[in-house]
Amino acid sequence: MDRQIVFKCPRTGLNVQHRLTDEPSDRTHVSVSCPACTRLHLIERASGKLVGDRRR
Incomplete structure:
Protein backbone atom coordinates (compact mmCIF):
# COMPACT_ATOMS: atom_id res chain seq x y z
CA MET A 1 0.00 0.00 0.00
CA ASP A 2 1.33 3.42 -0.91
CA ARG A 3 1.26 6.32 1.52
CA GLN A 4 1.22 10.08 1.09
CA ILE A 5 3.81 12.18 2.89
CA VAL A 6 4.22 15.93 3.16
CA PHE A 7 7.62 17.49 3.71
CA LYS A 8 8.89 21.06 3.70
CA CYS A 9 11.36 21.85 0.93
CA PRO A 10 14.47 23.17 2.67
CA ARG A 11 15.29 25.44 -0.27
CA THR A 12 11.90 27.13 -0.87
CA GLY A 13 10.09 26.50 2.43
CA GLU A 44 13.72 8.30 5.38
CA ARG A 45 11.40 5.48 4.28
CA ALA A 46 10.26 4.57 7.80
CA SER A 47 9.37 8.05 9.05
CA GLY A 48 8.69 9.96 5.81
CA LYS A 49 10.91 12.81 7.06
CA LEU A 50 13.72 14.60 5.25
CA VAL A 51 17.17 13.37 6.15
CA GLY A 52 18.63 15.97 8.49
CA ASP A 53 15.24 17.47 9.44
CA ARG A 54 15.50 18.38 13.13
CA ARG A 55 11.72 18.81 13.58
CA ARG A 56 10.10 15.66 15.02
Whole structure:
Protein backbone atom coordinates (compact mmCIF):
# COMPACT_ATOMS: atom_id res chain seq x y z
CA MET A 1 0.00 0.00 0.00
CA ASP A 2 1.33 3.42 -0.91
CA ARG A 3 1.26 6.32 1.52
CA GLN A 4 1.22 10.08 1.09
CA ILE A 5 3.81 12.18 2.89
CA VAL A 6 4.22 15.93 3.16
CA PHE A 7 7.62 17.49 3.71
CA LYS A 8 8.89 21.06 3.70
CA CYS A 9 11.36 21.85 0.93
CA PRO A 10 14.47 23.17 2.67
CA ARG A 11 15.29 25.44 -0.27
CA THR A 12 11.90 27.13 -0.87
CA GLY A 13 10.09 26.50 2.43
CA LEU A 14 7.04 25.17 0.57
CA ASN A 15 5.15 22.07 1.66
CA VAL A 16 5.55 19.28 -0.88
CA GLN A 17 3.31 16.22 -1.15
CA HIS A 18 4.79 12.94 -2.36
CA ARG A 19 3.68 9.32 -2.58
CA LEU A 20 5.99 6.69 -1.06
CA THR A 21 5.59 3.12 -2.23
CA ASP A 22 5.75 0.39 0.40
CA GLU A 23 7.39 -2.15 -1.86
CA PRO A 24 10.03 -4.28 -0.11
CA SER A 25 13.49 -2.75 -0.23
CA ASP A 26 16.71 -2.94 1.75
CA ARG A 27 17.22 0.81 1.31
CA THR A 28 16.47 3.01 4.32
CA HIS A 29 16.25 6.22 2.26
CA VAL A 30 14.65 7.18 -1.01
CA SER A 31 15.49 10.13 -3.26
CA VAL A 32 12.57 12.36 -4.19
CA SER A 33 12.49 14.86 -7.03
CA CYS A 34 11.08 18.05 -5.52
CA PRO A 35 8.59 19.94 -7.72
CA ALA A 36 9.15 23.12 -5.68
CA CYS A 37 12.88 23.48 -6.37
CA THR A 38 13.55 20.71 -8.95
CA ARG A 39 16.32 19.20 -6.79
CA LEU A 40 16.58 15.80 -5.15
CA HIS A 41 15.92 15.36 -1.44
CA LEU A 42 16.54 12.25 0.67
CA ILE A 43 13.57 10.92 2.60
CA GLU A 44 13.72 8.30 5.38
CA ARG A 45 11.40 5.48 4.28
CA ALA A 46 10.26 4.57 7.80
CA SER A 47 9.37 8.05 9.05
CA GLY A 48 8.69 9.96 5.81
CA LYS A 49 10.91 12.81 7.06
CA LEU A 50 13.72 14.60 5.25
CA VAL A 51 17.17 13.37 6.15
CA GLY A 52 18.63 15.97 8.49
CA ASP A 53 15.24 17.47 9.44
CA ARG A 54 15.50 18.38 13.13
CA ARG A 55 11.72 18.81 13.58
CA ARG A 56 10.10 15.66 15.02
